[in-house]
Every structure is written in structure tokens, then in C-alpha cells.
Amino acid sequence: MTAMRRFLANGWLSAYAFLYVVFLYLPVIFLPIFSVNTAATPKFPLSGFTLKWYEDLPRTPALLDAAWNSLVVGVSAAILSTVLGILAARSITRYRYPGRRAINGLIMAPLVLPEIIVAISLLLVILQLGLSLSLFTVVLGHVLVSIPYSMTVLTAGFEGFDRSLEEASADLGESAFGTFRRVTLPMVAPAIISSLLVCFTISLDEFLIAFFLTGTEATLPIYIWGQLRFASKLPGVLALGTLLLAASFLLMTVAEILRRHAAKRTQNEGGLYA
Amino acid sequence: MPERPRTERTQTERPMIEIKSVTRSYGAFKALDDASLTIKEGEFFSLLGPSGCGKTTLLRMIAGFDNPTSGSISVDGQSMEGIPANRRPTNMVFQSYAIFPHLNVEQNVAYGLKRLKLAGPEEKRRVEEALAQVSLTGLGKRLATELSGGQRQRVALARALVMRPKVLLLDEPLSALDKKLREQMQVELRRLQQAVGITFVLVTHDQYEALAMSDRIAVMFGGRIAQVASPKEIYQRPVNRQVADFLGGMNFVKAEIVEENGASLVVDTLGFGRIKTDKPKAFVRNGGAATLGIRPERLRVLWDNATAKFEVAGKVVERHYFGEITHLIVEIPGLEKPLSVTETNDFGADDIPVGTSIRLAYDPEALVAMAD
């Protein structure tokens, strides 16, 4: 009742919120719509339903290579940035020391730097060092831009962690490592998995850094970029894009559910979305 | 009044915890300043004081979560220096209870036992026993998140007791509970301690809690131990005004020393005349002046024509009703501050009009000398 009344009282605001969500989702929704359309160009009216664009995907070797590359890069970047994120988040939430805020600021900096700057500066150093561009250099770049997100997820997970839980474990005779294994790790596991998923998603979707730092091997976004030059390839790209969208949605939903689970356990609200 | 009977079965004169001139400083700030204390085996001992007095710091140093800057702590005759918390014969009940939220009640209680590598049935038996001790039998499968505050507290107790520690440390264990439950748990904790015979060290800022449960109390202020004594001694014969004030209301009366010898003092007061009183052990003479104190409930209203050997006359200036008792504020000619009097309501103290002239009876023994 009261919810309904409040909704009506703020009618214009609610209507705006609704329109805003439409604005956010509408462009994204055209990808799946035109990926099952028979016409080769995306325009109205729709000409008919087909799955042939999807059926073509597994028959494209270059695409399969790109998908495999994306998987390798994504998994490596997710693991590496989460490990680095765990160390940093633990340090930031648990200890007080001079320079803590400055170091935190530096680690979070890629979040507010133009991506092109991050990409070209890494490119310059790698070329200067005489390293060859490869998927490895892409991982290096992806880890750099993923750490801030990993930190955000993990800091929220660690912050609600009551320090006396670890003291209680020590008090009951458990060693430092045993305490980490039996108390700390199970408590923060959801946040860690959530961080892995978020970082994997970022790496999977990231284009610019991969574009600059990869050698001959393409990731999925780079493959898509290459296909965009050919108008005739557009429906296939739409189909692939739809699959990528679905993957991102799925991964982020799981990450969010895990994050909430962790928040309930540590009685701590917040995280990526707050 | 007879001394409250205590079970002396488990209490011995053997020292269990010895704290020798322990100081803990953070830069220039001293959280604990040269504290020395001996806690006996089987004793229920309380560290009482306002927040920031160093009581929790001391408890955490006994547990091994903090280390003295100087001085030494030993438990059961063994120095604790360099021994980490997980290898000390002490266990702790945390203020927040620190119940592991990812484990159920049984798993919480069995947490420390896992390290001892007991046989399965033996471990199970000890967990059951500990749960029974805190009346939680049957709740073993509950998750920590499904427990009430009182139940969480019991789990924390069982989890510590199951380890059969030499000393159980309790950090404000009742502060999160509501008043009624708190009073119930005070009785239960005391009973439990008697049953298991383990030395309990309780940290609290609640004087009633300390008075109700302890064998002995150490009152602390500003990182120093002010007085160590039995509850009755602390309440009735506080060594200084600070301790007297912290333990409850006290009327202070200025006095002039007439005679001082070994164990007693003779003083002159304006309101109460000449009084002979015991000299406190730590009494330091400050010129010719002294302070006497008397608890409000040790002053009794004299009704109608009743008389007493020692009485003082005055006028009621304020009256405050508290249900079973009434506080009267009585002005006494010659005293710079009016006296506070607590009277039970069974004779109608709650009906005495403000402005009435009354007489108060007192026992000169109840007037105690103390340091400022």
C-alpha cells in the first residue's frame, strides 16, 4: 500500500527512471534482435527468424582461435589480478601505515586514466625492452586495468570481516596459516570468486589495450573489430556479440549473487554497486 | 550482616596469574602503567573501570593478543613472554562473541578440538558436554546466524570451556545483552564458574556486574590499578574518592584530623561531630584535613519520635522516586553539600514532602576515611 502510494507520489521520477532504464538497455537489445533476423543489414521491418548466423560461427576457424585466446587471456588476467587484489585489499583493510592512501590511489589510478594512455605507454615500454607483443603482454595490460575492480570487490568483502574472528581462532590454538585456511579463506571466498568473475569479464570485453598490445593473435573483441570492415559479415558479428553479451550478463549476475552472499555473512553492505 | 557464603571448594591460595609491573605504552601514551596483580587459582576475578582505563589491554596481554612494553606476565608459574596466543593455556570469550558465521554451533565448539586430534567419539562427547554446560543441548546444528544474542554468548562460552583452559578470559561478555538477560546470565556465569572450577577473569565497566559475580575485583583508572579487594571491601571501604564514586553514590564529608594512631583516626566534622574511624591501609595524611564518605543507603530516616544513638538533623530539599526506593536530598546545617539518602518505600519515604525537617540515623562505622 505505502509502496504504491509512494510510487504515485513520485510519479514523474518513477517514469523518468523507467525511461532511463529503457535508454540504457535499448541499444544493447538490438544486437540479439538483429542476430536472428534473416536480412543481412540491420533495419526495420524485420524480415524473418533464422539461426543461420549462429550456425556459421563454429565453422569459422579464426573465430575459434580468437575465442580460445580470449579464454586464456581472461583466465590468466583474472587469477593474477585477483591474487594481487587480495594482497592489496587485505593490506588496506587490515593495516594502518604511512603512504597507505597514496599507494591505494596509485593502484586505483587506471580507473580514471584514458585507456589510450595506459595502452600506448605500456606499448612503448614493451617495445623499448625488446619484448615481442603477444597474448602475454595483453595479460599484463589487462591485469593493470582489472586490479582496481578486483580491489573494490575484495575491499568490500574484507571490510566487514570482524578481526576478533581471527583472534578467536588463534585463541583456540590454531596457527596463523590454519586460521587463514579455516576462517579467513572460507569467509572471503565469495568475494574472491566474485573478483575472479569480474576480472574475467573485463578481460573478455576489453578491446583497446588488447588492440595495442597483441601481436598476431586476436582476442574476440579484436576479431570483431576486424570483421566490422566488411558489411556482409555484420550479422555474424551480431550473433557473436549476442553470445558475448549473454556471457557477460551471466558472469556478472553470478558475481553479484556471490557478493550479496558474502555481504550477508559479514553483515556488510556495499561493494561494486554502492 | 554475615559475609555472603562462597564455595571455597575450587579456590586455593595458589597464584594462577602473576602480573609484575606491566606497562604498555603507545608512544607517549601509557595504556597500562606499572600494573601488578596476582590472581589466585579458581578465583572469579574482575577488572573493573571506565572505558580507556587499560582493563581490556591487560586482558588481551594475558591472552597473547598484545605484549607488555615492560614487565612480565606468567600463567600457572610459566612466563608468557614470546608465547603466541595459540599456545597459551588461556581461552577467551570475545565482546562480539566472534562466532564463526560459516560454521554451525557444533563446528564452532569443536573448532579448537580439531587441533588436538581427538578420536571422533571423544570429540563428540566433549562437544556435547560443553553444550550441556551452557544449556544449549540440541542446538548443535543451528547456524551462527540463526542464534539470538544470549545463545551466541553461550556458544562462545562453550567453545572456550571445551578447551579446558587454565584461565577463562571474558571481555565484557554481557554488554551486548539487554538488562533482564544480563542479570540472568550473571547468575549463570557465577554458577558455571563454581561448577567447572576454572579461574575466570572478567573485564567489565558495570560495577553491579563486578560486585555480583566476583570473588575479588581490581578497580582501574587511567592505566593504573587503584584497589584490589573483595566486592564488599571495595564497596564499603573504597581507598579513594574516584573508586568510591565509580562504585555508586557516596556522600563526602570534610573532616579535620584530631588524632592519628596505628589503626584508627579521630576526626571532627561539622555535621556529624567527632568520629572515630578505621585508618585505611593506603591513607596518606594531607595536612590536617581528611575526607570521610558514607553511602546513601547507610543513612536512615527516623520516623516520628524514634531516636537513635547517632543522628543528624536536616531539611528535605529534593525528592526523586525510583519505584522500590526514593532518593532524598537533605540539607544539613554546617555541611557545604546536601546529603543524598536512599530509603526503601515500605514506610512511605516517597510521601515525604519537600521542605520537611527530618532526622537521619547513621552508624559511625559506615563513615570511612579515604584519600582524595
Place this chain on the structure above:
Amino acid sequence: MTAAAEGSPAFGMTRARRNALLQSEPVQGFALISPTFLYALILLVLPILVVIAHSFWTQNYLTIDRTFTLENYRIALTEPIYRDLLWRSLYISLTVSFFTVVLAYPIAYFISFHGGRHKSLWLFLITIPFWTSYLLRVMSWKVILGYNGVLNSGLMGLGVIDEPSTALLYNSSAVIITLTHAWAAFAILPIFVSLEKVDRTLVEAAKDLGDGPIRSFLRVTLPLSAPGVISAALIVMIPTVGDYVTPKLVGGKDGVMIANAIQAQFGKASNWPLGAALSVTTMLIVTLIAGATVLILRTAQRLAR
């Protein structure tokens, strides 16, 4: 439960003291963060220093001449093509951050004040498109705004226009629309966080003291949420100045931005020092604008009281 064997008292003391140092908070905390810190130092700070160094050098074909020169900066700041690109990038990013913040504020307000029990669901709903590939989102705008695209065909189908409009795609407006959409979530979050921190009793106090809903919003809620507005504006403006994908896909000739020029210097044109100088210039301008934005909004906040 058994005590450790004890060394001689003297040895025990020094060991205790050494342990105390190793166990001290600052040392442990710093040790723990150092791998991540070093990673950021080596892969972020060092590379940026290398870029800055390059911007003072020159390139002859494939060799770098390491004599100090300001020539690259002269070109970056005076050559009309680069000057125009810098101006346009700035114009676009400021416009985008203005629109995202203005559009985002009511949503953040709605969620914070009227989201009720579903606050986190709303936030999730609004942020999830942001987690999909940036490239794909830009691509979908190309699909919408294209000559044979959704909007043109849709409007023609409705009879609003007779032939496809070419005005929709390949210009700076298309870039602005696309970027505004792409960065929407980034603007909502900081504003939401600052609105959440506004003590609700302050708003009630303002109403109690006679302010209507609009006056209490302008005099209490808005000034108190200003830090969120500032960080929202910056968090959108800074990355969009250097955006590469959007101008390339939907910008056409008219919508090219500075990042495309920088990329060209590291690609086809192969003039690293000039590319570096353009990058450094972009960073400097962004920093100046960010500082100015903070200053202007702070002043406005003070004047509003």
C-alpha cells in the same frame, strides 16, 4: 597448549624486539601490499615516465634521437590539425560529462531516496549494461544510427521521414550520444554514494524549518551531494577525452578525436615522440580541466549557501 622452549633471557629480549618490529603494523601492511604496488609502479608509473621522456626526443625513421627538444610540443599545440583535435576532444568530453551527470542525478536520487528495499536491485539493473563489452555497445549505436540503420528504417516505416537521413551517423553528435550512453553507469554510482551519505534528518530538519520540497532539495540535498557530482563529472570526463573506439566507429571525419591521432603516430605515421607529446599534452589538459572543474563546483557550492 604447550609453551615454547625458552632461550636465555637476553636472547629472548632481542628476539622479542625483532619480532615486535617484524610484527609491527606498518611493516606487515607494507609488505603485503608491495607486490601490487610494484606491479602498478612498473607497469603504470614507469611507462608514463617513458612516454614523458619520449615526448622530448625526436625520431629519424627508425632511430630515436635523444637530444632534448620542445619541437613535439610546438607541433602538438600550434599545428591546426592537432589543436583542433584537442579542442574537439575537450568539447566532446565536457559535453558528455555534463549530459551524463544531468541525466544520472535524478536516477541516483530516485534510487537513493525512493529505492526502498530494492536499492541494490536497481543499482544492479542500471550497472549491468555497463559490464557488457564497450566495443559492442558502440557497435550497437552504429547499428541504430546507420544510413540503413534502426532509427532511419524505423522512422521511414512510421512515415516520419521519406529517405534515410545521413545526419545521424559519422559526426560529433553521434560520438556524444554514444559516449553519454556508454558512461551512464559511471556517473550514477558516485552520485548515489554521496546521496546515501546525506543524513535524512537534515532534509526533515529543513522541512521542519519551513522549506518546501524544492527549497530543501536545493539548500540541503544538492550541496551535500556535490562531492558525488564532482567525482561523477571527473570520472566520465577523464577517460572520454582519450576515447578511441567511439570516434573511430561512429565519428566519421567530423568526429575524430585526439586518441585517433595518437594511435596514428604509433601506427602508420610512426612518430613515437610526437605521439608521446600528444599523450602528455592530453594528460596535462585533462588534469587542468579536472582541477578547474573541482574549483568551479566548489565555488558554486559555497555561493549557493
